[in-house]
Amino acid sequence: MSERYLYMNGRLVPYSEATIHVQSNAVKYGTSVFEGVRAYWSERQQELYVFRLDEHCRRLFDSLKLMRMDHELTLDEMRHSILETLRKNEYREDVHVRQTAYVAADGNVEATGPTGLAVDARPRKMAGKALDICVSSWVRIPDTAMPPRIKCSANYQNGRLAALEAKAGGYDYTVLLNTRGKVSEAPGAAFFLVRGGVPTTPPLTADVLESITRTTLVQLFREQHGLTVAERDVDRTELYVAEEAFFCGSGWEVTPVASVDRLPLGQPAPGPLTRAIADTYFRAVRGEMPEYRGWLTPVYGRA
Template identity: 35%
Template structure:
């Protein structure tokens, strides 16, 4: 059972969460014409009265870009201002997950993106570990990741997540925690809502943006962080068989953070993950504001103002 924050940002202001409601005729509800983001925030462990948001500006920029793919305008400043206002209204004291959402709010029935009203909302909930930090079991999904020529995969378009939903339920129903999706060219793309990395002979490898992946912000952060730590990072197509012989396999995402894959299909993978462990510990330090080199990735919001 989710514990939602008491206030949401809805129709340009903070309102009680239970009052943030849309009509059953809302266009986005029927056609998936929305785009969302996901952000994590934690109480500042060094200074009471503040929240630390990880890569908030980058998240705001991606949501603004996703809105443009829906032919809507949503500025990064609008997203940031609403986030700060909402956090100060809620004054959270635990780690939270924030879900900003831009959507077609019109009540029409025609599938279109022209001459239509749009709106923007944010809600939040308390969230610890989305996936077990000890690792997850995965299966290769029978569902295929969409192509960028059929959906604008550079954005987090809500309608695209039907495939993720089907793949996730298929995996859980067959005894696994998570699903890995192949693209239409038979290469590994991503998990149901996370990007994928493997380690082979000391190289950190991840499917490139040409493999129909979402351009994940945690993924980009891990790549930059790994390079700063002297690791060789390669973005290229990944074959299914490589997953079984890789030295390490792990997932990244805002909700998932960095999570190892401990089992793939019937194969138990190695529990020795020195590269992943080093990256995960460094990322934790960054999100908690303890890493000077990447302090610019963290936005502090004073709740008392």
């Protein structure tokens, strides 16, 4: 297939035709919300599995509600739009899906509709090497300003500034503190560290996205590794004395951190717990753990 297809408001169209107007509110004011969803190919089962599809669709509904966007979307349509896009493109490899709901009106900043729905899916390889990161001078946006618990496109300018600052400073990536001076998250990724053998992550009240991957890893740590994740406030200096650390998210999967502010972590990255949870996660998303098959939606119906 020379040109991939996207879903646009009930139709599958070529990439070159998937457009909106430059004067739409989505362009002018960033009035859009989205989900990043992963689909994983199982060579053994000859099936493509969408990971936690319903959870992602429900979070998109939460984003639409908080951004007060008028719509008539249903859960069935959201699910259908993703599955049909994957089938049309006939993917037989790992894929990242971006599902976006946007205000199409050419109106004032307070316009709430009409709302369109678009889905793009493109191949994406597994996350790469361990990262050397810094603590950003930029502060994570607080829930009282622009709620980071949802995936509003405009929120990502906060992380963009932090990521660009990190690149300019010679780092691979960055993590942000919140307005209380506690560790929040990375741009587009949740953050875990390990201290004293205990996996730890900032709480959902630390101005973080309500990450589906984060929730998944908390459950896998408990059920497969016998470890209870500590969900608590994390100080900046804890990053420097941690044994391990990693990012996680639909796009980031499980990506190890090697150093923070040029201070190496206690274990060479990836550390033993990072390797263990990454292995469990990838077995689960590829349908190799029967107890978690409920998390997977087959695209082609072969499994």
